[in-house]
Amino acid sequence: MATIKDVAKKSGFSIATVSRVLNNDANLSVTEETREKIYEAADALNYRKKVVQPLIKNIAFLYWLTDKEELEDVYFKTMREEVEKWAEKYNIELTTYKISGGIKQIPNDTEGFIAIGGFSDEELKYLRSITLSGVFIDSTPDPDHYDSVRPDLIHITVKAIDYFLSKGHTEIGFIGGTYHDPNTDTEKMDIRERKFRRYMEEKGMLNENYIFRNRGFSVENGYNLMKKAILKLEDQLPTAFFIASDPIAVGCLQALNEQQIAIPNRVSIIGINNISVAKYVSPPLTTFHIDIHEISKNAVELLLERIHDKRRIVKTIHVGASLIERKSTI
Numbered sequence: 641m642a643t644i645k646d647v648a649k650k651s652g653f654s655i656a657t658v659s660r661v662l663n664n665d666a667n668l669s670v671t672e673e674t675r676e677k678i679y680e681a682a683d684a685l686n687y688r689k690k691v692v693q694p695l696i697k698n699i700a701f702l703y704w705l706t707d708k709e710e711l712e713d714v715y716f717k718t719m720r721e722e723v724e725k726w727a728e729k730y731n732i733e734l735t736t737y738k739i740s741g742g743i744k745q746i747p748n749d750t751e752g753f754i755a756i757g758g759f760s761d762e763e764l765k766y767l768r769s770i771t772l773s774g775v776f777i778d779s780t781p782d783p784d785h786y787d788s789v790r791p792d793l794i795h796i797t798v799k800a801i802d803y804f805l806s807k808g809h810t811e812i813g814f815i816g817g818t819y820h821d822p823n824t825d826t827e828k829m830d831i832r833e834r835k836f837r838r839y840m841e842e843k844g845m846l847n848e849n850y851i852f853r854n855r856g857f858s859v860e861n862g863y864n865l866m867k868k869a870i871l872k873l874e875d876q877l878p879t880a881f882f883i884a885s886d887p888i889a890v891g892c893l894q895a896l897n898e899q900q901i902a903i904p905n906r907v908s909i910i911g912i913n914n915i916s917v918a919k920y921v922s923p924p925l926t927t928f929h930i931d932i933h934e935i936s937k938n939a940v941e942l943l944l945e946r947i948h949d950k951r952r953i954v955k956t957i958h959v960g961a962s963l964i965e966r967k968s969t970i
Contacts, residue, residue, distance in 0.1 A: 642685035651681035662687075696732045696947065700750045704739040704757025712858035713887055715913050715932070716756065719777060722936035723754055730940055746770060752943050760822035773946035775939045780956055787942045791930045792958040793912075797835040799963065800882045800910045800928070805843075807969070809880040809908065812840065813850030815865050815892055816884030817857040827855050832884045832912075850878045857884065862891025870899055879907060880969075886913040886927055893921055893968070909968040912961070923967035930961050 648658040653674065660668040661678045681687075703720060710716050727734045734754075737745055743763040746753070752773035759767075764782050767774060772785055780788040804812050814836045818827035833853060840846040849872070852865040862883065870877060883889035889911030896903055903909060903923055911918065914929035938957055945951045 642682075642687040644687075646685055647678065647682050647687050650685060651678045653678060694731065696730070696751075696944075698747075698749055698751040699727070699732050699734055699943070700746055700753040701727075701734045701736045702746070702753055702755035702757065702759075703736055704755065704759060706739060712856060712860075713885065714915050715857075715885065715887075715930075718915075718932050719756060719936060722932050723756075723777070723939065726936050726940040727754075730944060732940065732943075743767070752947050754939055754943060758820055758822045763822070772952075773943065775942045775946075777935060777939050783954060783956055785954065787939075787946070787955045787957075789935050789938045789942065789957045789959065791912075791935065792960050793831050794835045795958075796912060796928050796961050797832050797882065798839055801836070801839055801843075803910065803963065803969075804880045804882070804908065807880075807908070809878075810845060811847070811850065811878035811880070812845065813847075813852070813869065813878040813881045814884075815852045815862065815869070815881055815888060817861060817888065818853055818855050820855070829853075830884060832882075836882060847878070849873065849876075853884075857888055859887045859891040859894075862888035863895050864891070866892040866895035870895065870901070877901070877907060881907065881909055883909060883911045886911040886915040886918050886925065889925055889927070889968075890917065890921055893923075893925065897922060904967065904969050910963075914964055918964075919966065926966045926969040927964055928961040929964050931959060935959050 644659050644662065645655055648655045651658060657670065658678050661670065661675055662682060701723065705716055724734065739757060743766050746767070748770055750770050752771055753767065755774060755776045756778060758779065759781050768785055774786040776786055776788040778790050780790060801812060814833060816830055816833050819830045821828050833851070837846060852869050854861050854865055881892065883892055889909055892909060893903065896907060901907055909925065911925050911927040912930065914927045918925040918927050942955060
């Protein structure tokens with residue numbers, strides 16, 4: 641990358657003069673010919689002035705997950721790391737707050753926030769009393785006041801079912817986790833299961849016996865749920881399963897392999913996330929790739945729009961996903 645020193649050498653002027661010209665110093669008195677020569681030299685060397693991002697302080701990162709939840713699902717750990725990277729790139733000073741400390745730990749001088757996890761109505765009310773500059777990742781708990789960025793899980797579910805149908809499957813099951821409602825402290829049906837039920841019903845193919853779920857998106861949960869399906873259904877096991885996340889899918893593969901149920905000849909599997917281990921399990925997992933890098937980038941940029949541009953119209957961004965075909969379906 642060219643430097644001011646390089647431009648000075650090529651143009652024949654001093655480093656000080658070149659620096660003041662390129663930085664548009666209004667107090668500098670030089671001829672237009674001099675300016676032109678310096679600009680020509682800069683263009684010839686493809687010189688680009690370094691833009692220093694102003695430091696943005698008092699930004700909260702609400703990481704509303706327990707250590708166990710992060711450990712069980714690498715999706716959230718990767719998302720946290722990506723948010724931290726993008727914040728550093730945009731010179732945002734993040735202060736991380738965890739669910740264990742409670743919502744009242746967020747200081748009143750917080751200018752904005754990025755949030756991951758589940759929030760109760762009371763917690764959202766408290767956040768609104770502090771700032772309206774906030775972005776939620778992977779959920780949309782308050783679309784009237786805050787921005788959000790999330791994978792388009794509804795469309796992913798439709799694409800998974802359509803894929804199975806295109807391969808001739810008519811018996812399709814679902815294995816997944818539940819959504820924890822912080823308002824009632826109860827487990828509720830996840831958005832993927834809701835869409836799976838609705839879409840399969842539209843097709844006239846919904847079979848309640850093919851749906852298995854339990855709290856958590858861990859490998860252990862997937863293993864236990866698939867074992868339950870095998871014991872319950874025996875020879876009536878469906879020929880395909882749409883799995884709510886890759887960690888659950890990895891556990892499902894383990895259970896099927898233990899019972900020597902051929903994958904994909906007897907049962908085909910599709911997961912979601914494309915975590916790093918997906919390509920190394922046996923057989924390698926067909927899954928939807930969710931671009932966490934892009935999701936995190938969008939979240940940080942939305943927050944900057946709120947703070948810098950004073951945007952007040954709320955935005956909700958749904959990010960698509962691409963299917964990565966591997967041997968669990970091929």
